[in-house]
Amino acid sequence: MNGRGTIHSAVAAFEIPSVIKLSHMVRRPRPRIALSKREILRRDDYTCQYCGRKMRTLTLDHVVPRRLGGPHTWDNLVAACSACNRRKGGHRPAEADMLLHRAPFEPSPTAAYRFGSHLEQRQEWAQYIEGW
């Protein structure tokens, strides 16, 4: 399978491979998904966790507000549209009479989660990604 472009040595050019086979297993600790707004929106499938609307421009909401000691962590952050974020204000969801669609969680860093978004352009990877 060919990747994009070529690698040049002094005298030759090689297609960049899309898949390489290692001759022995390289064990390394599973990385955690870095906490960021981009990853929260991706985990929540770009869907407001209060009203269920799907959109590209979303805000981050601290489920338990920071002023009440809510941490900046995977299990206290959700995607929220700006209307829901304004409505909720600095309150807990129940205080604002709002319900979460799904309890927030830290995504497990499976290959399917980490590389799934690349598979549209890299179909040849699918056979190597467990759970795809």
Ligand SMILES: [Zn+2]
């Ligand atoms: Zn909303």
